[in-house]
Amino acid sequence: MTVTPTIRVQREDFDLQTEVDRLSKGKSGIGAVVTFSGLCRDEGGILSALELEHYPGMAEAEMTRIGELAIERFGLNGLTAIHRFGEIAAGExxxxxxxxxxxxxxxxxxxxxxxxxxxTSAPFWKKEHGKDGRSGEWVSAKDTDDKARDRWK
Structure with missing residues (x-):
């Protein structure tokens, strides 16, 4: 059976339980489902939102490539990856x-x-918006993210 990742890049929010049900309900062979939901932090009360931009088409293609690698490497029965773009308020x-x-x-x-x-690989960029109304800089990549990725090599 060929497993194809479900990949979405969207402005609108998602519902975790709905996505788990779509992936797992009524499917044979699944013994475990793991979810990760990343939220917009308020950075100690100073951040009101993040502005997320992406490279349309390229972001979905890279997410699909990553998903296919994960399915093959770990023998997954299913995989969903959703990444939002636009202005996302703290806590969302x-x-x-x-x-x-x-x-x-x-x-x-x-x-x-x-x-x-x-x-580290998908073309997304984040810009911080402060509660004081100021727009910050585009957020730079972190060395710790590269190190986390490199452990899989």
């Missing part, structure tokens, strides 16, 4: 990864793998 959802596998470790590893590569 930014990203969701749902990995389904026969066993828990494969599901955990698959979700971690996808997030580590999404953070």
């Amino acid at each position: 959802n930014i990203v969701l990864v749902v990995a389904a596998a026969p066993h828990r470790q494969a599901a955990f590893d698959g979700a971690n793998f996808v997030m580590d590569f999404l953070k």
Whole structure:
């Protein structure tokens, strides 16, 4: 059976339970479902929102490539990855990864793998907006994200 990742880049919010149900309900062989939901932090009360931009077409293609690698490497029964764009208020959802596998470790590893590569390889950019009304700079990539990704090599 060929497993194809479900990939979406969208402005609107998502519902975690709806996405878990879409991926796992009535499907044979699934023994574990792991979810990761990334939220917009308020950075200690100074951030009101993040502005997320992406490279349309390229973002979906890279997310699909990452998802296919995870499915193959960890033997996943299903994978959903959703990344939002636009202005996202503190506390709101930014990203969701749902990995389904026969066993828990494969599901955990698959979700971690996808997030580590999404953070470093998919063409998304973040700009901070402060509660004081000022727009910050575009957020630079972090060395810690590269190190997290490199552990999978």
